Amino acid sequence: QVQLVESGGGLVQPGGSLRLSCAASGSIFRFNGMGWFRQAPGKQRELVAAIGSGGSTTYADSVKGRFTISRDTAKNTVYLQMNSLKPEDTAVYYCIADQTYNRYWGQGTQVTVSS
Secondary structure (H helix, E strand, O other): OOEEEOOEEEEOOOOEOOOOOOEOOHHHOOOOEEEEEOOOOOOOEEEEEEEEEEOOOOEEOOOOOEEEEEEEOOOOOOEEEEEOOOHHHEEEEEEEEEEEEEEEEOOOOEEEOOO
C-alpha cells in the first residue's frame, strides 16, 4: 500500500517562499513519476509540476521560473520549492505518485498567499 504524506504548507505573504515535502512509504523508484497538483476554491484540480523516474521535470506555464520540483531518493521524498508566491497560488496542494495502472494521492496541504 502506498502512502504519501505532504507537509510544508501554510500562510505566506506575496513574494514569499514555501517548500512542500511529500514523503512516500517505501522507495520512490517504484513509481513512473511523481508530482504536485493543486486545487483552488471553485476551480478544477491542475498539474503544477512533475518529475519522471529518470529525473525529467515538467511545469505548468503559470509556475515556470518560480517553482522547482526535486527529489531525494535516499529519503523517498519529493519537494516543491515555491518562490515569488502570488495570491493566485493559493490552493490545496496534493502530491501524486504514478504506477502503470494506479495513481496515488496524498491528503493535501493548504497553501495560502495573502498579505
